[in-house]
Each structure stands twice: as C-alpha cells, then as structure tokens.
Amino acid sequence: MTHSKSTRASNSSASSWVTALSMENAERDASRDFYTEVLIVGGGFGGVYALYKFRQLGLNVKLVEAGSDFGGVWHWNRYPGARVDSEFPFYQLSIPEVYKTFDFRERFPSHTELRRYFDHARNVLDLDRDAVFNTIVQGVTWSNGKWTCRIKDGRIIACKYLVLCTGSSYKKHLPAFKGLDAFGGTLLHSAAFPEEGVDVKGKRVAVIGNGSTGVQIIQELAKQDCDLSAFIRTPIMALPMKQRAIPAQEQESLRSFYDALLKASKASKAGFPYNNQVKTFSDASDTEREAVFEELWARGGFAFFLSNYVEFVTDKTANECIYNFWAKKTRARVQNPVKRDIVAPLKQEHYFGVKRPSLEQDYYESIDKPNVTLVNLKANPIREITKDGIQTNEHHKFDIIILATGYDAMTGSLMDLRIRDREGRLLQELWSDGVETYLGLMITGMPNMFMVYSPQAPTALSNGPAIIESQVDWVISAISKMEADGIKTIEPQRLFAAKWRKDIQEMNAKTLYPLENSWYMGANIPGKVREQLMYLGGVDAYNAAIKDALVEWKGFDLTS
Structure with a gap:
C-alpha cells in the first residue's frame, strides 16, 4: 500500500x-x-x-x-429452451426480502421463470426508482x-x-462466414431472439453451434414440425439435467435453510455446496470409480462434473476414464449409428470439463428423430452462406439460420x-x-x-x-x-x-x-x-x- x-x-x-x-x-x-456518487452499469444479478x-x-x-428491463443475460436470452444450468435453490441472491417471497417452480429455472424472479425483485426492492434503462x-x-x-x-x-x-x-460473437449478409431468409443469433418467438412450423431450420445454447435449441426445435439441421464441429459432452418440478411443500421446508445454504455456496469451490471425493482417482479401484460415476450420474445436474475426482483437470488418464463412462452412457441413448459417432465418438476428441459441459433433458433422443440431420463440420466445413442456405461440400437450403455461436x-x-x-x-x-x-x-x-x-475471477467456473x-x-x-x-x-x-x-x-x-x-x-x-x-x-x-x-x-x- x-x-x-x-x-x-x-x-x-x-x-x-x-x-x-x-x-x-x-x-x-x-x-x-x-x-451520482456510485454508478452501476448492468442490471443483471450483479447490478x-x-x-x-x-x-x-x-x-x-x-x-x-x-436493455429495457432488469435480468442481464436473462433479459436477452429468449431462444427456444433457454434455461440456466445452476440448480435451485442456489441460483438466486441472498436477499431475504426477495427469497422469502418467491417460489421457483423447477430445479433448473427457464428464462421466463428467471424474468419472473427479476420482476419480483424489482417490485419488492423498488429497484426502478434508481434505474435508468x-x-x-x-x-x-x-x-x-x-x-x-x-x-x-x-x-x-x-x-x-x-x-x-x-x-x-x-x-455476441458473429462468425466471419462468407456471405453471411447475403442470406435471404431469417437469420438469428441465439442472444437476439424476438420476444414473440419464431414460427418454425413447416420450415427448414439450421442451427450452427453445439455449445450449451445449441444443445437447448436443438432439443427444443427437434420436437416441433420442422426440418432441423444441426451443424456440429466439436461434440459437446452434455450431462443429464434430471429436471423436475419443485413442489410447494419442498420449497417451504427448504426456505428456512436458504440463508445457510447460500452462505455455504460462497464457502465452496464452485459456488455450490457439493460434496468432494475423499479418495483420489489413483487410490480408488476400478470398482470404486464405477460406483462413484454411477452415483453422480444418477444425481444429475453438475454433480458428475463438480463432485467427480478432481484429478480430471490435470490427469489425462483420469479424464479419459471419465470420458469413457460418459460415452458408454450416452451412446446407449442414440440409435442411429452415424449420429451416435458424431455426438459421442468412441475415441475421445477433447478433454472432459475443460470445455464447459452442458446439461440436457433429452438432447440425445431428440437428435435421433427423423426430422433432424447432423452435419459434421470437420468432414463438411461451412464454405459460405448463400442467399437460400449454407454451402459445405454440398448445398443445404434453409428458411431460418440460427447462430448459436456464443459470445466474446x-x-x-x-x-x-x-x-x-x-x-x-x-x-x-x-x-x-x-x-x-x-x-x-x-x-x-x-x-x-x-x-x-x-x-481473472472464478466467474464462469462457479455459480x-x-x-x-x-x-x-x-x-x-x-x-x-x-x-x-x-x-x-x-x-x-x-x-x-x-x-x-x-x-x-x-x-x-x-x-x-x-x-x-x-x-x-x-x-x-x-x-x-x-x-x-x-x-x-x-x-x-x-x-x-x-x-x-x-x-x-x-x-x-x-x-x-
């Protein structure tokens, strides 16, 4: 000093x-x-x-x-299937006036649920009187x-x-695809969906990107009456979300513990008070490892990621072992052999957990549907966007292109x-x-x-x-x-x-x-x-x- x-x-x-x-x-x-003495820029959780x-x-x-309202990323993110992958009750602020009077309806809240949360916080705390949109x-x-x-x-x-x-x-990150401005159909970035949504009925739809956002969009649109093509360069290792409704009785019984639970979050490694493995990967037997993997898999959410053997971040052998378990579980859910090899290859293509995992509800069943086509960008890279579609080694015609290409x-x-x-x-x-x-x-x-x-803070590696x-x-x-x-x-x-x-x-x-x-x-x-x-x-x-x-x-x- x-x-x-x-x-x-x-x-x-x-x-x-x-x-x-x-x-x-x-x-x-x-x-x-x-x-003003203090100026805050941004109206999400931090603001x-x-x-x-x-x-x-x-x-x-x-x-x-x-933007025109509170919510931060949840003000902007309105794409089909958008929801947070941090689970109830930890994805909320430790403001008693707010959490004592708000009920979450799902283990992993949707974008509409989170905007309802911010509306509630605004009303309870009278936030508007000090906000300029x-x-x-x-x-x-x-x-x-x-x-x-x-x-x-x-x-x-x-x-x-x-x-x-x-x-x-x-x-938003917009890839520098040749001809992007030439597309004559509807071009959307996942972070800029219109409030009224997009009608895909009877349309040919492309989704470029296979991160967390791409997974959520694909699994949602696959259920609708459209021809959907997912352009995938690197297969994401998505984990089962195990989504469920939160009964009112459960919410009420937990509410008196919110203060302690939210404090425990801040005292943990990743902002979730999850248990850590006592044994190291090298000290555990194959049978013990398999039992740990099965238990964490059954819990759903990020348990398989955050409560697994910590060595997976530093040890290639531990990482490969975890990948092999994930691939075994995932490949069993995809019946089409070509699609199976694209989204869950037998040979590990990237390390588990060092790219952000995603949570999914029925992504792997969704991509198996006959109205869904997978385009492997490693074998078939995008050459340009044309007036009526996407040119790879062949031409694909589309009415709608969705860029799930993330952010800077x-x-x-x-x-x-x-x-x-x-x-x-x-x-x-x-x-x-x-x-x-x-x-x-x-x-x-x-x-x-x-x-x-x-x-240079824990930020994206934490709740x-x-x-x-x-x-x-x-x-x-x-x-x-x-x-x-x-x-x-x-x-x-x-x-x-x-x-x-x-x-x-x-x-x-x-x-x-x-x-x-x-x-x-x-x-x-x-x-x-x-x-x-x-x-x-x-x-x-x-x-x-x-x-x-x-x-x-x-x-x-x-x-x-």
Whole structure:
C-alpha cells in the first residue's frame, strides 16, 4: 500500500459539474445529464445486488442498463429452451426480502421463470426508482476525481465510483462466414431472439453451434414440425439435467435453510455446496470409480462434473476414464449409428470439463428423430452462406439460420464501453497482450473503478450469484473503508496486478485447459489473446485472497 495526498481536483458538486459540461458544448442538451456518487452499469444479478447493497451503505447510487428491463443475460436470452444450468435453490441472491417471497417452480429455472424472479425483485426492492434503462455506455474517461460516461444518445453521466456489472455473456460473437449478409431468409443469433418467438412450423431450420445454447435449441426445435439441421464441429459432452418440478411443500421446508445454504455456496469451490471425493482417482479401484460415476450420474445436474475426482483437470488418464463412462452412457441413448459417432465418438476428441459441459433433458433422443440431420463440420466445413442456405461440400437450403455461436466472453462487454485510463489509453490497448487485473476486481490506471463477474475471477467456473455476491461485498467493504478513512481514490499497483495474472497463467499451465480451444481460454474469438480468463483456485480460495488484500490495502495505491 502507498498513500499520498491527492494533487487532483476534488469532486465538484452536481450543479457545477453540469454547468461545466454545458459550457463545454453549448449546443448539447444537458438536461438529462446527472452526477451520482456510485454508478452501476448492468442490471443483471450483479447490478441488482450492488444496488441493494449500496443503498444500505447510504450513498447516492444509480444503475444504468442497456436493455429495457432488469435480468442481464436473462433479459436477452429468449431462444427456444433457454434455461440456466445452476440448480435451485442456489441460483438466486441472498436477499431475504426477495427469497422469502418467491417460489421457483423447477430445479433448473427457464428464462421466463428467471424474468419472473427479476420482476419480483424489482417490485419488492423498488429497484426502478434508481434505474435508468435503454442506456448504452459508449465512452468512459477519468478526470478531476471522477468518471464520466458518455451515453449513445448523447447523455453524460458522471460518478465518483464506477461499478461495472456487465457480465460475461453480452457481446455476441458473429462468425466471419462468407456471405453471411447475403442470406435471404431469417437469420438469428441465439442472444437476439424476438420476444414473440419464431414460427418454425413447416420450415427448414439450421442451427450452427453445439455449445450449451445449441444443445437447448436443438432439443427444443427437434420436437416441433420442422426440418432441423444441426451443424456440429466439436461434440459437446452434455450431462443429464434430471429436471423436475419443485413442489410447494419442498420449497417451504427448504426456505428456512436458504440463508445457510447460500452462505455455504460462497464457502465452496464452485459456488455450490457439493460434496468432494475423499479418495483420489489413483487410490480408488476400478470398482470404486464405477460406483462413484454411477452415483453422480444418477444425481444429475453438475454433480458428475463438480463432485467427480478432481484429478480430471490435470490427469489425462483420469479424464479419459471419465470420458469413457460418459460415452458408454450416452451412446446407449442414440440409435442411429452415424449420429451416435458424431455426438459421442468412441475415441475421445477433447478433454472432459475443460470445455464447459452442458446439461440436457433429452438432447440425445431428440437428435435421433427423423426430422433432424447432423452435419459434421470437420468432414463438411461451412464454405459460405448463400442467399437460400449454407454451402459445405454440398448445398443445404434453409428458411431460418440460427447462430448459436456464443459470445466474446469475459472481456467483450468491457471493451465495448470504450474505457480509457487516466492517461487516455483505451482498455483495448492496455489488454492488447493479455488481460491484467488485480484480483479480478480492479485495473491499474483506473482508480475507483470496480468489476463484478469479471475476468481473472472464478466467474464462469462457479455459480454466478455466489461469486457475484462475494465481489460486490468486497467492493462495498472497500468503499465503506474509503469513506470512513477519508480516502479519495484507490487503484491497484502494477506489480501486484502483473503477479495476479502470472499466478493465474502458471496455475493454468498445470492443467489440461491449455490443450483445448475453449472460450475459457479466449480461443473462440479470432485474434484474441489465448490465455486463461478464469481464476482456477476456486471460490473459497478467491474469497480468502480478496479479503486478505483489503486488510492493509495490500497492493493498492491510495490518495486522500
């Protein structure tokens, strides 16, 4: 920690700030500009929880959201079959006013159920009074002790503390297929489905992409009256969801334990209080391993992933053994031998768990249906999109093409904000050789700016609400401490940020993650630096690290 007296101007009052902006450009309408002590960008789980906690802190706070409503990714994700793969009761915020009065209906809630949850949170917490929707931030700069955010429609918002809750999955990835703009039918990205849905009856439909989203869309559309073609490059290792309804009696009996269960989530490795194996893979016999696999498989959800032998992340033999069990279970569900070899090949094509697994309800039975065609992109790559379809080694005609091609995950939504550091350098420039944060919470040269559900934190390897709450609670503690001690700015020292990055990549090098081209590694976006974007030590170790840094402002520069 270094602590110095600030030589920069102190925050001006709201009125003098607006006057200064008006003088800067007399022709610009400044009537909708405003200043707030805390500005939150994003209205998903992170934004809602941050707004709730900052109100308790007593600071003036506003939230801006690009969409027209709360919900984050669940405001945008309306594609057929969209649902979360984190299970009840753990995929919710630990806000008693909300969880005591809301009932989930399924073990794995759908997108409509999650929007109902956010509507309930809005009403119970009166969130609207501090929220501004349809507000797209397109420029962020620091000067005179505050952040200034320029909005797409010309508005300007300034703040002392900037909290970015932009999420991991906002910026859509559109592959650079030749002729993509030439398609004369309906072209959709999975993250931009119309609210009213899409009528596929009697239509020829293509789905490009076989990640979690592709699995959900394919298994849903396969049941409808359409000719469906799924374009698959890498077969996903989907696990049985074991979906079920949640009876009201079960919900009521569990509700009194929610507080303890949600706290236990934050003390676990992955944000779920799952059991871990006591024996190592190498110490267990073949019979013991098979029994463990069968038990976890029967539980459904991510149990087979998160409660399995931990060595699968580092040991190729353990990983192959787990794959072989998965393939045996999965191949038995697919009757068509050609389709079976595409979606569950006997020879392992990629390592289990180092690409994100998906959960499915009846995906493997669905792709077996006669109205479903599988196109193996390794043998039949896409050459171009034509006016009436897709050209591989042969031509496929379609009325609708759905791009389930994912996102520029973890960094894309941050880059889109066009953030500049105190020297005026864009975040794109600062991260041109790779991401560098301190604790996944702050960036050197960007004082008083905080990130939630961010790169270099457990983020995508954990249950979202659990890691979000840990990060927001840290930000609240940091700002509370600043306000109490008269500290005007904090920012991480470059040495500590560089070490945080180095530690993550060294941890990554000991695993199987670098051997796969996953979005965990940024490998799904052409030109993106190939590096581990997640902290791999687990939620529990991460929480210990960030709390330790706060005690004596370890790794931070302060001004007062």
